[in-house]
Amino acid sequence: MTSLLPAPRRTAPAVDRTDAAHRRPLVALAALAGIAAAGATLLPSLAGGVVGWFLTDAGAHGAPRDGLRVGAVGWLTAHGSGVHIDGTSVTAVPLALSLLAAVVVWRVGLRLGDSVSGHGPDADAIADGVRDWTVASATGVFVLGYAAVAVLTHHLAATPATSPSLARTLLWVVVLCVVVGGGAVAVGSGRAAIWSSFLPLSLRAAVVAARRIVAWYAVAAAVVLGVSLVLSWNDAVNVMAQLHTSPGAAVLLVGVCVLLTPNATLFSGSYLLGPGFAVGAHTMVTPTAVVLGPLPMFPLLAALPGTGPTSGLASALLAIPPLVAAVAVHHTMRRYPTARWDDAALRGVGAGLLAATGFAVLAALSGGAVGPGRMADVGPFVFQVLLHGVATFGIGGLVGSLLATARHRRSPAASPPTP
Template sequence: MTALLDQLRTAPRSVLGKIPGVSDDDESRRPLPVSGMLAAAATLGVGLAALTTLTLVGWIAAPSGALGSGLPGVFRTAAQIWLAAHHAGFAMPGGRVGLLPLGLVVLPAILLYRAARWMARDADLRLRLPARLPKNSPREKANARRRAQLVLVAQAGVSLAAPYALLAGLIALVARNEVTQPFIGEALLSHFILAFLAGSVATARTIGPWRAMLRLLPERVRALTVGTAVATAVLLVMGFALVLVAVVVNFGQVRELTDVLSPGLVGGLLLLLVQVLYLLNVVIWALSYVAGPGFAIGTGTLVAPTGVQLGTVPSLPLLGALPDSGPVPAWMMAVVALPFAAGAVAGVVVARISPSPSYEAAPLWGFLTGVTTGLVAAVLAALSGGPIGGGRLAAVGPSPWEVALSVALEVGVAAGISAGVTNILLLNRRARVPLDKAAAPVRKAGAAIARAASKVGLAESDGKPLPGHWLDATEADTQPIPVIRDDWTDEHASAEAETRAQARPWAGAGRAGAPRTDIVDVSDDRGGHVIYVDPYAWDRDREDRD
């Protein structure tokens, strides 16, 4: 698909380059809405072609008339599968179909993302993005740059989503038949939302790495977004692990249902593909089970940690992993503690990304992370379930509001506690950082500069020691450092020589030495002890060592 779009991009420009006076510059590039329309059309064409091929294989292997009569029926079936991939429901006699495989959303999502990346290159959005500001720039300029980038990202998302949704409306009209009729409103809305999300993410990705994308958001919003994503991901991983355990424990029932269907080779492969596509739905049901409310497989049924009540289950081998009706073991209630673990992890992430200077604010942000995670879980629960016609199967899947309430409380409480504790630890650790540790990077940088200067000859590696005595710390702070040359006379050394010449004659004769003029009475420590300082002691000790 990318190669096809590249040909669409280069062909008109090669023609423009042959026209005298017209160059391939910014003026000859397509506007963003035009690039978005081409990307949307290419995505629909490639997606429908792939699904039509897959449907044709199923039509050959399936019984006559199961997928429509002739090639027009095959194409209508492929169009309906494409609409189902965007979670657009269908109306049928006696009810509606809303239980659609979420795994099928991966196909249009990948195609839209690649098309959006091409759209960003075709419209040169990288050049139209504001230039990266230097460090220490004013906050007003940084905020203006962030707002401009967000506006451009939103424009790119709308440029791809608007034509994509309009074309999806045409497909919904073509896919109608006597049995199933797609809901045009749901088709328009679902296609627009998916294309907008894919186009916005792909355009933001042109700015830089994923971290650069997150930096487009304010710090608090970024911490909340990452914390919600982490909590949701942990819950989904827990649900997936629970599904694997259930399949392993009840593998006999799963194999028995497969043998009853007897799909054959091609039919078995298609049945396996259908179960893989519905795997994400089942994982979300397991998430609802872990959260506490559970899920239903028809009206009047419930699968929850508190108990299981089932009726007739659809003949899908994956549903053979469901537990038997009746009370569950008491230890199964331990799975309710898993959302608290997810909230604890999310709270640590939120506090580390955006520490709060006040101890009270961090728990509130942690609890707000639980609320947003509950909203995301509610959306996932609504998408994973739905009716299958009328009658008893009119209610399949978890209840969105029950899942939202349970996840918000469980994840929010744990995230609030962990965020508060983590924030306190971070603030205390910053307060205990010693000065020498804080200055370590400065010392390392100075040492590196000194080594580099010595290599290029800007500094002497082994300088000669200066004559005279060294100034102590107090003198160095208050007196200028003298410039001493080798041909100058050392006043301190000559004064010391005169002092020793006066003192040694009496010492050699065995008489008591005369009073030392080089001993200075500095001060009295008010305790009866007089402190004496010899300013030439260091020089004299050095000569004795020599």
């Protein structure tokens, strides 16, 4: 019966996938791609470790290999390994380096998908139900190549004092390469276009809208964080002055702040949703109340509001999440128009639910232990962030979708064709 289904619509000229360039050895290409993706972020991390070693005391203590070891441990930490510093467990992940790794994996995965796109059955055979293992095979070998680099790095860089977790590193590698790398291979090989053509249009529209909500909301949270840092600039400068750092050490500290900026952005997004986050045990930072204890001397913490009741302006920031969701969904529904109210409501609420889930997962990755004692509990309140996100993004998505549908019903000819 599947042979009676219409072939997927082509939006671009057909590409010949039967030539030798698209039928290269899958195992060799996927393994090399995994090794290259890991090395593309490992090498800059090693270089950064050497630069940091030199900036700390101009190379007066230790040797360059110590800087290389620090850079390798930093790379492992960006893959969730955690590390021990003076006997204290640090599990927070520098998400800037993790994000860079995800971008590299995506780009390499796209190239790998294009190179192996000639393997397996063609589009018509896939439509007829023939099993296609091209994406799964390439992704599996890609994971093995990346994991081999991670295991080798752990073997050479780990010490009893630092004790990064190999099991957690491999878990992160598998998730990163399967979710991001596997998705890129599916897109690059053309399989994603074939598979998605059989999904309901409402689901595709909701996924696109959810992705836009998360992206736009991250930008809004970053803007709020930036404004808060500007308003607290004198406090940040005072922190740097009290540390009495040398110029080289100050540059290194600023670099650490840059690596943690995505973490702070997700903290800011959790704050805007309402539940907020903790900066130590028995603390909370929300738009309605702030309870803080003693804090370490770190410039990014200058952006935190003062302890006590907050102003009405802070409470007004709670309007940002539903507003962003409404605008993002409205913009998306102009590309995926529908004249049915029930379909519009399903798309808007579904987009909000998916966006809330995605942001909650990112928020869970942003926290962790950053020091001893109280500082072992730092991060957003993830479950509350999920609940508030479902409500605020869902309401905003519903409003934006209904407004787009009302506009389409008034002037259907003005809406662009559905892609």
